[in-house]
Amino acid sequence: MPKVRFEPLGIKVECVKKGATLHDLLEKAGISLETVCGGRGKCGRCKVIIKEGIAPVTSEDRKVISKGELSQGMRLACMIRVKHDLVIEIPKESARNEQVILEDASIKAPLRPMIRTLTAEVPRPSLSHQVGDSERLMSSLAARRQKEVSMGLYALRRLSSVLKIGDSLRLVLRRNEVLDVLPEAEEKIYGVAVDIGTTTVVAYLMDLSSGECVSVHSRMNPQISHGDDIISRITFALSNIEGASILQTQISQCVDELITQCCLSASVPKERIYETVVVGNTAMHHLFLGLDTSNLGRCPFVPVLAEPIEVKASELGIRTGKESYVYSLPNVAGFVGADHVGVLVTCRLWESDKPKMAIDIGTNGEISVGNTGGISSTSCAAGPALEGANIKFGMRATTGAIDHLTISKDFEVKYSTINKGRARGFCGSAIVDAVSEMFRVGIIGAKGDIRKDSDTERVRKVKGETYFVVATREESATGKPVYITQKDIGEVQCAKAAMYAGATILMEDMGITQKDLESILLAGAFGNYIAPRSAIGLGIFPEVPISKVKQIGNAAGSGAKIALLDEQSRLEAKELARRIRFVELAVRPEFQERFVQALYIPHRDPSLFPGVMSRVAEINRAEAEC
């Protein structure tokens, strides 16, 4: 069967199916190019360069590839039937372009990676010194007072083959385990940091010798096909025989493909990646590792594992270096996962004298408050409203989504949209702006009720539903107005009240008030796109001077990078996760009271509040079932 090797990735694939195209083999190898014609030779996006082997020029090639490029061996992968062995180079321009993702400027961590290299000289054997390859290497290390190393089969096999090239070699070590043996000339080694979000998965390819991030790619979490949120995925895993295994395969393939893309962009062979550090919420962590998630979905919500774990990448279907590892930061609890630990590792809460608050706003919002004296964390079931779900015109942050808006005192609305498209709906940050601004200019009261007597045509009532028009039918992409309903406002109130109540209880437990907070750190995509002014205006988190609110980028992903680059940070994270006081809001009798207070905009002492009390009762019922 013909074999194809893809460079610079070093991935080898056998052509098992007769008549398969090179494009099919690219897919088999997990390398996705941004083809839009479906492999019909039209779009010219699957250009590859034939380095070894023969592929005749087709008429499709001639239409989209210049003569000069054709003579250099460039062809369309979708037009090549693989009949003989080939060596293929994938040019950078063919690597798929993903949406721009949240990337933070820099991370602060010393470069002390767990993966390190060590050069060694291995003297040759002789009849009077009949010592095995491995034992000669060990003696050579011992003579240089290096610690003893351990070698598995792969390392031993590599040792024999590298010793055929020369006596000098470079060991790739993780603790005392030899992961690979390289000829001395090979220098670069790599690692990957991965943030597995419920919605988005991001992979950062890191050069472990320089600490630089050499490429980044992101994708939707493919598990979305089995549910948008954590609970529906846990349910899928439970209710289908193969459910858990399907979800594990989906996410591990996704991570593996992202790594392939990163390698492609940076011309790095996958086998030079020796470690992948992952963060994710506890459910994503368990699904990725193939651990049982059934207890995460039911009271008392315990994980299988909280401690950090390291496993061979091959166990998870991640096809990096043969003996490479996957390491996960620890979880704190069923709903405070390794991603939040990543946030804490990034902002080093435990080194602050004055208390700081770190918040990751999402369907499940995680909040931590702490300083050198200790850290408390909690998780709030805010629901997806702040991310635009359950909102009439809620949508993802794609073209036409209103991302920010202001309302003037005379009720004029100014808004911006993503990619400057005509308005189609609201993404999360705009929803927060909208409710906050409506309250500020008096369109809604503290209870969230739209004042039907407002002096503007933007407030309307149709079929019993009251709403506020943000984009008129003339402005919108659909010819119909884009608006916020009374029900939308209620959803936002519930979401922000859960967050606010959680933060309040954490502070009360520590005996502090918002005045004591040195800063509030907002992590994650939503925390970074949100307007702090609106967040405070709406009362998502405690009221502090706006200068104290800091947006810290994808701090979960940064935490993964730091753990990849600095072994010491892993130990700190492990200690941290053990020491964190996890506060379970469900068992706190005062939670309900705080929640009701926080339903007010921005927040207030409780009073009669009939409109939302039924929802409160509903939430309590749900919690009581546990």
Next chain:
Amino acid sequence: MPKVRFEPLGIKVECVKKGATLHDLLEKAGISLETVCGGRGKCGRCKVIIKEGIAPVTSEDRKVISKGELSQGMRLACMIRVKHDLVIEIPKESARNEQVILEDASIKAPLRPMIRTLTAEVPRPSLSHQVGDSERLMSSLAARRQKEVSMGLYALRRLSSVLKIGDSLRLVLRRNEVLDVLPEAEEKIYGVAVDIGTTTVVAYLMDLSSGECVSVHSRMNPQISHGDDIISRITFALSNIEGASILQTQISQCVDELITQCCLSASVPKERIYETVVVGNTAMHHLFLGLDTSNLGRCPFVPVLAEPIEVKASELGIRTGKESYVYSLPNVAGFVGADHVGVLVTCRLWESDKPKMAIDIGTNGEISVGNTGGISSTSCAAGPALEGANIKFGMRATTGAIDHLTISKDFEVKYSTINKGRARGFCGSAIVDAVSEMFRVGIIGAKGDIRKDSDTERVRKVKGETYFVVATREESATGKPVYITQKDIGEVQCAKAAMYAGATILMEDMGITQKDLESILLAGAFGNYIAPRSAIGLGIFPEVPISKVKQIGNAAGSGAKIALLDEQSRLEAKELARRIRFVELAVRPEFQERFVQALYIPHRDPSLFPGVMSRVAEINRAEAEC
């Protein structure tokens, strides 16, 4: 696709090929039944019992299976087309009967296996004690002052599922690694000791709780299809692209299938096997582990690895417990392998006050001499003559092979054959008897020359070849006489001279003579079938009183068993292998002289010896090429 589970092995196989029979799936699962009709429903040897699922009774079934058995679900596997899921029990009588193999009465080792079990109670979690499964287990162990254990993904997955059954469980541990989590009721755990010989592979299934051997099976080493001896296999590995991988697959499949057979005989599920200890010569060791053998075949004959190694069984294609290990005893040098270390572990040479000699006679004979003061070992390239190869009527130890013979003073020959068949040829022990007896009664002289003037018709000369008839044409199976030629005697002389010279040099190095030896221990199949009287008469090893010669059975296999049952013995073996002084005969100038002396029967000072000097020169040439 329909799935079939085979009990009591617990092996699951998918029926991928449409129309496949259950017999095909048995083969796919590596379970070989002793079928002789080739799956045509005639021999009745592939009887299985349908435990779940449906298989209609066929006319073939009716012919060989009783009504009572039919009603209990017994069917012929070769007649069942697999269309639906099935659960199959394989009755003990269907397990293949192998030839009787060399089994030693008992091994002496304390029962301190590396694999041990530990029971634990894991308290349930609650909302006020939201601690993960793994962390609750760890706390429970810590409370009982147990050492910390480490859990991989499989153990974590098992933990969750066992905790659904109850709070008590049994951990299967190797060092501090949890290999499996069993419900408390599961008690038995197993290990396997394997002796990978160049010709024969033997597997012993051991109950790790009692130390008992619960079943044994052996097979020919399937690598024989690529050469009878080590050098031709190394050549095959080198000269074919896939050579090494073919040999690795052959031997690992063979070991895996032997384990399956052992499990079948003893009704043990394969997943309850947590460790396999292997011994073999250095080449078998390397081929099994997939290590490069090219340096073993050329001067200075160094292995890739001498130290003991432990790897996950799955890395080698051994399908025992998911996280189970394969452990190999250390090698000493390229031609003194882990099998010889196994011999030394069995006879504990290092504990003896007076020196002992341990010999494993074969194509490559390994010899060790030593006591508490130290051990020296060497390997002699004796060639295969003592095993019956390169001998005109040499054959394997099967029906009709003469295994022992005596010659009276009036040249009458008495012989016995294997299975009392009519004589066809000689197996190794008879060849030693023959030459030794011919010398004793004066048919040959000290130089090995057949005296043509002997007063017997058994000495004949045809077409320039002189020979001695052992079985006449009237007695033989073929109607032609079975005899020993002058050339055969020369081959035997060369083989025994190499062994004797090696033993002499080892003794000289230690400053001892044969009078100082407390005993000579003969290991291995040949060492056990050989008549000590003939061996001494021929001069294979130093002349000691016959009472000092001890046949110690398959001591290499016993060494594997001991290492499996006693962790301490592994450490001793590791230390031993490091300390052994390996004597390379090729670099010893006196070897040639000793060799020539030993060509005499039984052995003698050198003198003119023209007949064999050309062979000596030839051997020297071969050695000088290195």
